[in-house]
Amino acid sequence: MVIIGFTHFDELLSALRKRDYTVIGPVARDGAIALDVILSASDLPKGCHDEQQPGSYFLRHEEDEAIFGYVVGPQSWKKYLYPPRLKLFSAKREGKGFEIVSDSATPSPKYAFLGVRPCEIGAIKINDSVFDGGQYSDARYVSTRKDACVIAVNCTRPAGNCFCVSMNTGPRATHAFDLALTEICENGTHHFVVDVGSELGQSILEDVTHRQAEKNEIERALDLLSTSAAGMCKSLETEGLPQLLNDNYEHPEWDDVAKRCLACANCTMVCPTCFCSTVDDITDLTGDHAERWRRWDSCFTSDFTKIAGGNIRMSTRTRYRQWMMHKLAHWHDQFGTSGCVGCGRCITWCPVGIDITHEAQHIRETSISTINS
Amino acid sequence: MKDELANRSLPMSDAMMTYPVTIRKVIWENDDTFTLTLDMNGTLGEFSFLPGQFNMLYVYGIGEAAISISSDPSRTGTLDHTIHRVGTVTTALSQKKRGDVIGVRGPYGSSWPLDVAQKRDVCVITGGIGLAPLRPVIYSLLKKRDEYGRIIILYGGRSPLDLLYRVELERWEDAKNVEVLVTVDRGDSSWKGHIGVVTSLLSYIKLDSRNTIAYVCGPEIMMKYTIDELERRGLPLDRVYLSMERNMKCAVGFCGHCQYGPTFICKDGPVFPLPRIRPLLDRKEL
Ligand SMILES: Cc1cc2nc3c(=O)[nH]c(=O)nc-3n(C[C@H](O)[C@H](O)[C@H](O)COP(=O)(O)OP(=O)(O)OC[C@H]3O[C@@H](n4cnc5c(N)ncnc54)[C@H](O)[C@@H]3O)c2cc1C
Ligand code: SF4
Ligand code: SF4
Numbered sequence: 104m105v106i107i108g109f110t111h112f113d114e115l116l117s118a119l120r121k122r123d124y125t126v127i128g129p130v131a132r133d134g135a136i137a138l139d140v141i142l143s144a145s146d147l148p149k150g151c152h153d154e155q156q157p158g159s160y161f162l163r164h165e166e167d168e169a170i171f172g173y174v175v176g177p178q179s180w181k182k183y184l185y186p187p188r189l190k191l192f193s194a195k196r197e198g199k200g201f202e203i204v205s206d207s208a209t210p211s212p213k214y215a216f217l218g219v220r221p222c223e224i225g226a227i228k229i230n231d232s233v234f235d236g237g238q239y240s241d242a243r244y245v246s247t248r249k250d251a252c253v254i255a256v257n258c259t260r261p262a263g264n265c266f267c268v269s270m271n272t273g274p275r276a277t278h279a280f281d282l283a284l285t286e287i288c289e290n291g292t293h294h295f296v297v298d299v300g301s302e303l304g305q306s307i308l309e310d311v312t313h314r315q316a317e318k319n320e321i322e323r324a325l326d327l328l329s330t331s332a333a334g335m336c337k338s339l340e341t342e343g344l345p346q347l348l349n350d351n352y353e354h355p356e357w358d359d360v361a362k363r364c365l366a367c368a369n370c371t372m373v374c375p376t377c378f379c380s381t382v383d384d385i386t387d388l389t390g391d392h393a394e395r396w397r398r399w400d401s402c403f404t405s406d407f408t409k410i411a412g413g414n415i416r417m418s419t420r421t422r423y424r425q426w427m428m429h430k431l432a433h434w435h436d437q438f439g440t441s442g443c444v445g446c447g448r449c450i451t452w453c454p455v456g457i458d459i460t461h462e463a464q465h466i467r468e469t470s471i472s473t474i475n476s
Numbered sequence: 477m478k479d480e481l482a483n484r485s486l487p488m489s490d491a492m493m494t495y496p497v498t499i500r501k502v503i504w505e506n507d508d509t510f511t512l513t514l515d516m517n518g519t520l521g522e523f524s525f526l527p528g529q530f531n532m533l534y535v536y537g538i539g540e541a542a543i544s545i546s547s548d549p550s551r552t553g554t555l556d557h558t559i560h561r562v563g564t565v566t567t568a569l570s571q572k573k574r575g576d577v578i579g580v581r582g583p584y585g586s587s588w589p590l591d592v593a594q595k596r597d598v599c600v601i602t603g604g605i606g607l608a609p610l611r612p613v614i615y616s617l618l619k620k621r622d623e624y625g626r627i628i629i630l631y632g633g634r635s636p637l638d639l640l641y642r643v644e645l646e647r648w649e650d651a652k653n654v655e656v657l658v659t660v661d662r663g664d665s666s667w668k669g670h671i672g673v674v675t676s677l678l679s680y681i682k683l684d685s686r687n688t689i690a691y692v693c694g695p696e697i698m699m700k701y702t703i704d705e706l707e708r709r710g711l712p713l714d715r716v717y718l719s720m721e722r723n724m725k726c727a728v729g730f731c732g733h734c735q736y737g738p739t740f741i742c743k744d745g746p747v748f749p750l751p752r753i754r755p756l757l758d759r760k761e762l
Pocket of ligand 2: 374430444445447448449459
């Protein structure tokens, strides 16, 4: 492991730009951490610390110099890997038919994702299995992903809704990064303890002033990470969870959650693994030009399951159940892992503070199958 | 991660890209159902499909709909799609004429397995538009008639005028060792056939439960009753196949709309061996 001093952090950004990367990272905006283009270290949110509770998020500003002092904001890398709106093609009218004039193959920039949290690496691996793990691949996703450089940041502090330890994704990044940083900002020290995860990471590092880490520096970083893991207040018991939920398809808790849930779809928009989409077809006034767009959709929307015979999932009860069972049960069947990485976003950004871990735990404690047996 | 990805080649084309094809023929089967014959000798190159698979049909500026291929898989150059007019896209398709161009991408999804039916009796049980995805099966069975036992086609429609493929139904009935039984919900003055739900036709045939493969497609409620009836007659569940329908936007497993419990109808289905989804059928609003 090596050390990059805070004063040399801009060199990391230059090294990325030199390799034609558009650097995307955290910025403080509208009272939250958002993701956007980063031009220099001064764009990063200095002294910002987030406080997250079910249904609540607050960005506190302090005097310290930490640039990664918060955890996860409402946005995730899916914003870049599979954008909220994407033109699939445009077509123009040609006699009795039409002709495709452009497709979605328009390349996206080469991204360097700066500040990817360990749980988000977990989410990106899940995105990979959805868009590039089966019979079909999403060309746009694959090319954006293949070109992306991942600079991870380990979490030395969990936010109030984090449960990555339960989901085995954090708080330390173990794989699928080019560089992983642990920020140490204490007692007059401000530096990053850096793990190199790939040849690309190694070559970037060579352009940045750094030195070998001392044993005590490494120990301090690992200490902070294990304290962070130990300090996580939230957890999700995953043992046997898919079967448990399947056994409780008619559990009364689904009615109870439906009384609170607004079916607003916030949870699905902020979740880094939710991938559902719909399409919009549009034409100009003359009808000579048509476009087909893909945009994020949510299993909470009213016509999501519409077929000629009507909607399949009519109620909030069945929509919440679909969402949670997809994340925690069906995902295992479909992609071989849980669909949840424990980032806590759905809990924070739910306007009524519905907590997926509490819902799961409640069902576990009052399982119909346990009660019946 | 990089290396894993680098080893995989980029997809040749975009999974969501549609290809313009010309409509050769439009046949109205009844008041609101029509069959489009598409000329496939163009952009898509050599097109082949398996019985039960479907295409996404695109109407310029309007949208896409999942439609099963209803023609003979051994026929080259053209494809049939039989479409029930129910909403925006299917209405736009219904307004198309010979020579018009629509978009097509596919074929998608699983198929009715014909190999398991070799030397066995085959019972095709369908309701309404459900006959369309099974017509390629019937063509394939008849083409190699000697490889199968009895062929039984049970078909239910709303009324006599709603029945699809009426000329062909008669032709199939004339084929060797083929039984075609048709029923309607409501008869009319000219109707001399059965009246009632399609499951009632099962009481008119002798099903060899040890040696029959059943292919079932129709409204979900009809399929449920049919399965109950087949179970009652002792047909092993793993000899029953059915085709499911859900809302579908992409057909390649990306849009999430067609999820049916642990499955995606678009890529795991639409045709499923019954044991795979038997427990799901009892789950309401899944
Ligand atoms: C695998 C499969 C095979 C099918 N085969 C046939 C066939 O051979 N013949 C036939 O007539 N129909 C078939 N359907 C049903 C057909 O896809 C729908 O009836 C059609 O999409 C309705 O579109 P619409 O715009 O006309 O209807 P609308 O009711 O106007 O649709 C409104 C919205 O609901 C959506 N919608 C409604 N029903 C469906 C549906 N079943 N699937 C996806 N989206 C839907 C539309 O996309 C649209 O967004 C099949 C469906 C599936 C899933
Ligand atoms: S389900 Fe909630 S906690 Fe899990 S990954 Fe999605 S947003 Fe994060
Ligand atoms: S669980 Fe919360 S965030 Fe999700 S739809 Fe319901 S109210 Fe909205």
